[in-house]
Amino acid sequence: MASNWYIYFLAALHIFTAVLAQPITSRADDYHIAVVDQNSRTVRVFPRNAKRWNDDAIFWSFTPGIFNSKWNNLSGVKIRKVAKHGWIALVTASGGKAGILNITKEKRKVNLFDLMWQATPGDNPHAIEIVPRNGAIVVASSNPGKLSLYVPTSKDIDDYSKIKHAEDYPLKGAHGVLWDPNGGKSVADGFLWVVGDDFLYKFKVTGSFQNTRLKQVGRYNLPKGGLGHDLQPDYTNKQMLLMTDSYAAYSFNTKSGKFKVLKTMMKLKSLVRHPNGEYMWVTGDKHELGQYVRWGAKVGSQTDARGWSDAKFYKARIYNPNYE
Template identity: 30%
Template sequence: MNRRTLLKSAAAIGVGAPLAALAGATPAHAAGNYDVLVTEQVKNKIMLFRANNLWRPENLGWSWAAPAQSAWERLNDARFRETDRFGWVCLVAAGGGKVGIVNFGDDDALLWSASPGGNPHAVEYIRSHGVVVAASSQKSSEVDYDGFLTVYAPTDADAPATLAQVQQITFTGAHGLWWDGSYLYALGSWTLAKYRVTGSLRSARLELVQKHVWNEVFHGHSLDMDFTDTDNLLLNGAGALWTVDKRNLALTAVRPAAGVKSFSRAADGESFWVQARDVTHPGEEGWWNEYVQFFDAAGAPTYRRGLDYYGYEGRFYRARIASTRLT
């Protein structure tokens, strides 16, 4: 495993601040000079690479393999978040029904896991409360509605082992989550919602602040921060990419984009996405793609990254700019 250093403003990433440059280094978001965290579903791993390096085994910065259990199949989501006790951790969600917290950068142990069920597509950590929220897109054996948010709250905010389920919210087709330091945003088939966290420790709950409901099914997928504008988030749905103003949930179209599973944009405007293979290869089934496609600030394709040097064709589901930086 490569030695990792944190960006000087890494703790501010959760509240939407731009990534800072390391002292004396090239700005972290210039021309691919940032790290990308991907979920890969063939080997069922989380993998971390520098964008502008070839994704060879020797350039792999970090990886974590999910337990070999059916509940951990199809890793859908991963994100780094900072905790008071363990430092940086990696939150993971698997379509088989599990979510968890990995002790990134230490022993990579699974500090906590739970089974919300219903095909978890996103998981988020609310540091100020020690709360974890999972977004599940489908019914499970425990619930009979088509998608839901599950809230886990602790008795000790610094001890993930004390987390327990305290709330479940109906949310059709729940796919995306993002905590910006003040509010939690959730995205699903019909709805974009903004929540505040009330209470503390085991009494913590999500309380709706505002929501936007589409008249036709939107099929929202991922939520991520927009490094070009700290007032915005990025989302995808209805065959397009969008920015959303966090203050009022107003949406602005970025560009048409069918079948995109995740979309990220760096501070200099460079962006990348994972687009479903059944869109890029008509007639073939595939909710994944073997490549992450990158674009310049004008939206023109530039380069792509895959696992060509690993001896197998990867299946990426999501990719995002990492909150930590490889040395």
């Protein structure tokens, strides 16, 4: 008869083998996801592993309401962290608006009255970014295409009452904007990346306070020449960016300047990769927008999904303030 330790060993080995055999998403970290839903006119945050994304599962939400048309068609959200306010949400709406909200444990449901800062760049805002240690805010608007730069006018860069519009930069089809620390800790070390029609652009942020400006230092042809949709980090590799256009999903090596086609696939509205290795994306289904957020070890190879039949998801983001 086998000894007890051997029986226990075989049982443990069986369990360990079964766990390894599970798809990556069934072993996924229980992180949170911020989703932009144009049907409900909300940004909502849900646990990744909640069995159902219903009202009971909502961790945080922003609802601009129905009375301000410039907040129609929410188009983007990012989570960031600043010294004065802690975690903040950066939001955009195709109706013309961009804004910043504080995320606190005390208030899980917020609306327009909770905005700490807002502006009206117009021209279909799609994405927003804040430059760390500088305080500048950049909004990418797609039609016909521009970057709108807002700068702090006081030494307190987190005082949003002192943020002023500085300049607009024409950029055809601007859809995504992302700060890349580039392994450094100063503004001078980093780059601002922007995806638009046909190209990925690289900018330096120069100056400070009201003298902050953007300077283009690079431009890269999208491999299939499509209209850019999304630009996000690959959280498994600080040198890699992820992006989508009207034809495919790509990774981009910021050191070599080389693209890799991850998946030829149309209507990819957003794409990001979690540190655990799983990709998360939204594909336009009905009405060009998505009803489900999807996950998989490879882009387009779904192993899990969350959502509902009448959703109109445009963007899905990892609830994480890190730039890379």
